[in-house]
Amino acid sequence: MSPRAALARIRLNPHSRAVQRDLRDAADMHRTLMRLVPDHLGDSPRQAAGLLYRLDETDTTSTLLVQATTLDPARLPDGYGHSDVKDLTPMFNALKKGLAVRYRIVVNPAKTERLPLDQKGQRGKRIPLTGPEADQWWTRRATEAGLELRTLLPTPVAAAQPRAKGTPPMRHHLVRYDGTATVTDPDALTDAVLTGIGRAKSYGAGLLSLGPAGTV
Template identity: 45%
Template structure:
């Protein structure tokens, strides 16, 4: 499977870009609008392999969009910002056990307590994790994704939230940014998790794992 990575640098003067940046639901619909309407079947995001992440960098805000089909950037509103797409095939083909990489992911670390635990401690059905509990969650996810972590830095992010367009039900996914270095233990498993995404909230900007080769200091 070919994966495509699109980098969008929104223009802060664009009203559409500002609106999308303010809500995860609006940004989800914007990303899905870059693909032909006829693929909008039962699970369009999953079928298209769409994952995205909005983030702030020293150079400004950007949106990273990963997909199994090349997006049509002409579908962005006029003046929305700069955008470019490239295939990820060279990166995926180069993955092998023992390769050191840098990683970044904005994920939704959660746990789902059993009924007895929920009643005993008056917990909700889904409990967002923070601090060391979130780090432990990511460590387990990384290991099951074919990675052995060397370093891990985590920081809380604003929640991905908004209201569904169909019924105005609220959407909220707490997010934590995990980044650091790791060594690949299972390249095939890693390719699968890169393609599928990790954790919950993938439709709203969570779960996109980004990696790049890393050369360790001698």
């Protein structure tokens, strides 16, 4: 049985106050997008819904890609943007070993700080990775996800900052990768598309987009 997932492409209305608010604050964006999935999903609703998203921006447009098991764009705020929804089943069915694909993903490359022995049992802080270290992180995670990378092009992303009243803004270091790859494990790749890759999934990271080689 093929996995279930839908992808909404939302061309944002730059004049919408709700859009302007969400582009300033990633926590508000997350709350808005959670309106698209069913209610009462338990203690981990984003994970239960399989909700992932990415903001793709050009000089003239901002487009949200939102993926989940089920999506209802009619629940977006009025005037938020124009939406198209497609079923991802045909894409999953097309994934075969040896298939050449193009990919796009925004990720949060990071490692955990190593602590001295006298702090054994404690967790070190997360350290953002940049440059070649970030590229190596993505290459390793792509391999685990069933992709053999052929090319990769990193682009730093100015991430929206989740804010809470009375606290300083928290930043997530995000990098977008575009490139080509070959499918090595269709099952692992399907799982990676459904569940996302890496951390900061509530803030626009982890959504892996795939297309035939030669397309964007």
